[in-house]
Amino acid sequence: MNLEEKQISSNTLFEGSFLNIHQDQILLPNGNQTQRVVVRHSGATCVLAVTDDERVVLVRQWRYAAGRALLEVPAGKLDAGEDPAECALRELAEETPYVAERVEYILKFYTAPGFCDEVIHLYRAVNIRPNSTLSPDQDEFVETVLLNREQARAAVENGEICDGKTLIALQYWFNE
Incomplete structure (x- = not known):
């Protein structure tokens, strides 16, 4: 079963000193689109x-x-x-x-x-x-x-x- 979600676009909502927050438009495995909010951190x-x-x-x-x-x-x-x-x-x-x-x-x-x-x-x-x-x-x-x-x-x-x-x-x- 294909579970992969693919990013279509990304919008930066916040840039900080140790993390960034993005709102991404994604393509779901069934062909539908949705949004994901993702906190990006350097680890x-x-x-x-x-x-x-x-x-x-x-x-x-x-x-x-x-x-x-x-x-x-x-x-x-x-x-x-x-x-x-x-x-x-x-x-x-x-x-x-x-x-x-x-x-x-x-x-x-x-x-x-x-x-x-x-x-x-x-x-x-x-x-x-x-x-x-x-x-x-x-x-x-x-x-x-x-x-x-x-x-x-x-x-x-x-x-x-x-x-x-x-x-x-x-x-x-x-x-x-």
């Missing part, structure tokens, strides 16, 4: 970093759209042309006191494919140590939180951790 990375004593490195930060502080794996937006692995290393060092020798690719996923093209690349940090000299962006206020597996599971169960990328990263860690 991001997130990092599963675990200390030698088996505690996951998380950051607590205020998320304005959610109206609350969330507990998340370190993550951030890809700069234009940036390698996702380099972004993962940078975000870990900017948002936490930790640096990694390297990162290993785990998987990539869409955050909200019904209306957004953002893809997040998940990496695992290898050989982390608290030695970062970088700082968060000027508009970022973060607190580093270390949790063992039991504490992380409890934080998921009680709703303290409810962010999609973090749930995916922790599920990977829980199943190791």
Whole structure:
């Protein structure tokens, strides 16, 4: 069965610093036309970093759209042309006191494919140590939180951790 929808035209509704919103006229597989509103995003990375004593490195930060502080794996937006692995290393060092020798690719996923093209690349940090000299962006206020597996599971169960990328990263860690 052919499921492909083809773009006929596109109108930019909004251009922002990290996303653009388009309204596209599309051709459906049955020949009919309709419109789709699409949020275009450059993509991001997130990092599963675990200390030698088996505690996951998380950051607590205020998320304005959610109206609350969330507990998340370190993550951030890809700069234009940036390698996702380099972004993962940078975000870990900017948002936490930790640096990694390297990162290993785990998987990539869409955050909200019904209306957004953002893809997040998940990496695992290898050989982390608290030695970062970088700082968060000027508009970022973060607190580093270390949790063992039991504490992380409890934080998921009680709703303290409810962010999609973090749930995916922790599920990977829980199943190791």
